[in-house]
Amino acid sequence: MVRAQNQKKKKSGGFQSMGLSYPVFKGIMKKGYKVPTPIQRKSIPAILRGRDVVAMARTGSGKTACFLVPMFERLKAPSQAGARALVLSPTRELALQTLKFTKELGKFTGLKTALILGGDKMEDQFAALHENPDIIIATPGRLVHVAVEMKLKLHTVEYVVFDEADRLFEMGFAEQLQEIIARLPDCHQTVLFSATLPKLLVEFARAGLTEPMLIRLDVESKLSEQLKLAFFHVRGDDKPAVLLHLLRSVVKPQDQTVVFVATKHHTEYLKELLTAQGIRCTHIYSSLDQTARKINIAKFSQGKCPVLLVTDVAARGLDIPMLDNVINYSFPAKAKLFLHRVGRVARAGRSGIAYSLVAPDEMPYVFDLHLFLGRPLVLAAAQEMPADAGGVLGRVPQSLVDDEECLLLTDHEASLELRSLRRVAENAHKQYLRSRPGPSPESIKRAKDLDVSQLGIHPLFSARFEDTELERLRFVDSIKNYKSKATIFEINATSRTLASTVMRSKRRHDRALIEKYQRGQQEKRAEALKGQGLSPALPSPEGGEEGEEENLQDVFSTVVGQKRKRGRGVEEGARKKPQRAVQQDDDFYIPYRPKDFESERGLSVSGEGSAFEQQAAGAVLDLMGDENHNLNKSRQLLKWDRKKKRFVGQTGQEDKKKVRTESGRYISSSYKNNLYPAGRRLPVPWPGLGARGSGAGGEGDRGAELRPVPPAGPAQPPARARSELRNKQQILKQRKKAAKQRFLQSGGLKRLRARNRQRVQELRQMAFGRRVGAAKKGKLRKRV
Secondary structure, X not given: OHHHHHHHOOOOOOHHHHOOOHHHHHHHHHHOOOOOXXXXXXXXXXXXXXXXXXXXXXXXXXXXXXXXXXXXXXXXXXXXXXXOEEEEOOXXXXXXXXXHXXXXXXXXXXXXXXXXXXXXXXXXXXXXXXXXOOEEEEOHHHHHHHHHHHOOOOOOOOEEEEOOHHHHHHOOOHHHHHHHHHOOOOXXXXXXXXXXXXXXXXXHHHHHOOOOEEEEOOHHXXXXXXXXXXXXXXXXXXXXXXXXXXXXXXXXXXXXXXXEOOOHHHHHHHHHHHHHOOOOEEEEOOOOOHHHHHHHHHHHHXXXXXXXXXXXXXXXXXXXXXXXXEEXXXXXXXXXXXXXXXXXXXXXXXXXXXXXXXXXXXXXXXXXXXXXXXXXXXXXXXXXXXXXXXXXXXXXXXXXXXXXXXXXHHXXXXXXXXXXXXXXXXXXXXXXXXXXXXXXXXXXXXXXXXXXXXXXXXXXXXXXXXXXXXXXXXXXXXXXXXXXXXXXXXXXXXXXXXXHHHHHHHHHHOHHHHHHHHHHHXXXXXHHHHHOOOOXXXXXXXXXXXXXXXXXXXXXXXXXHHHHHHHHHHHHHOOOOOOOOOOOOOOOOOOOOOXXXXXXXXXXXXXXXXXXXXXXXXXXXXXXXXXXXXXXXHOOOEEEEOOOOEEEEOOOOOOOOEEEOOOOOEEEHHHOOOOOOOOOOOOOOOHHHOOXXXXXXXXXXXXXXXXOOOOOOOOOOOOOOOOXXXXXXXXXXXXXXXXXXXXXXXXXXXXXXXXXXXXXXXXXXXXXXXXXXXXXXXXXXXXX
């Protein structure tokens, strides 16, 4: 009835259209919500239908109400069965915030909530769980600890929420989450909210969810039209100098700039370097103290430091509305990571610029990015281009780099700490390169074909420099790319060593093959040029030593390969029979597939063709760690096992003792400290602890009757268990509270108010009648 009344008030996109019950709807209205946010409009109806949902939206988009509103609607009224909903948060602060929001939004539902946090007294948490809460809000580590101590079974849980799931995995809660899932029943509904979708989270969602539905509201998948891109081709050693010039001369002094680097050691090194050059800056990274992170972010947000140095992991959760520029000091290895970085600028109609410093080994990633964006890479040419041209790859004038390098060299010579930090950053960069995912083979080939010597100066600098600067850069490139055509044994023409004699005789012996190979290469080049409308003259291969020495390495490899092929062909020719070519008619050929292939493919959760798999493939975002142990995570580490007499995979848990839990999983033994007062015998068994006959203690009631071992020292009297028998007043109070709750949920409040209004009107009419009667009597007296 109430739901039908709410649907009568239906508005486009409002909470009224969702058919919520009266207590839930009243809590939403009391909170002041009128229109749902986009993520709420998409996810709440799907969760109300009972689907498992994986939702992606940034922090502050109303994700908490997305899972609380369907939770209240599903639980409806309090129950004595035990906990029916579980909310897992990565941090204490987020759990406390969720608890406050749950009490405000579910004010009229009467559902009880228990908070399980690390750092609080476990005795209080044991007592809170004994009071049969309907909702448990917890952090994973403490919940596993309490569950192991109490032998807690979560078999009554119907609704599970992983809030900020990507941060849960970033903070290393994977083992605890698997233990919690093992204690849950098979028929529960799972809701997973995240700002990004790392690869590890996709694997978890495939394993723990049933036919999950992916809801994406990440606006960072596209570049803003107000965002301008600039790519600078620089050497890796010149990056500090180019960064210094950008912050000093290109970026406006009042602008806020975020610089993305590879590891935390780069942030420390660049902070010292920029501070020495008089540029106010601050830095944050993942292992920095939480208080220091808050202080540094406050400095940057308030404009005290216009430059912020961050890593990708530390940049998670940063919300800086007035950001102007982003500088990619280390170019990201994935296109989605680039969008994640530059998506922090040019928001809400504001413009912004993203500068990227590209080293030669990072060029394939630039091609990967442009393939992902579907736009061609614009190369700076010799002709003039506008200074504000976007998306151009160009070079930085060498004179600018030299000027900044002189200043940096002076600083390094004067500071021992700066030299030490630079050495540490270089070592960290080597480890970063080992763990960096590789680019696509097509982009590697395109990067090799790119002639850097033909690349012009970036339009941002070309207006201030003449063509002589470009000629200088090309001359330096020609020196860098010089390769000697003689071998190392023939460098010295007057040398008469054994190696030089053998090499000269080898060259004379293969002279005919070299000439034949060179003639064939020249004919190929001539045909290629002829196809373009050109007809160059073919130089004679005998015309000088340069013709003889051209492509020497290719000739030798060709000659050796032909000889090996001939020898192998003679040996294997007698044994191998010529294989008959397989012919198949494309018009009539039908590949074999099982009858139920398509149906099984559509129903599969982890298969290649499942809907969630296809959607998640385009949403995965991998953030690389900024510390040594995180960088080495992707590599397979092996350790010698003495018992097995072989190398085994190292998971980092070999040295810890393990205990087997009731779910059958092995976890760290530190979770079992016998803190739970097992001596208490409960008059009424709590459903989460199992029935009295087959109690949590194992066989019968023996586990419930065991008392903890008293600590060493003087004997202490056993603690008195709190009596759970209630007196008459408590029972009466509970009954009144339950009756009032039923009255409110059945819409009785409306009837009570209507009855009160009617009574007030009657009283007013009676008072008005009395006043009229008194006035008439007064008039009669005056007449008399």
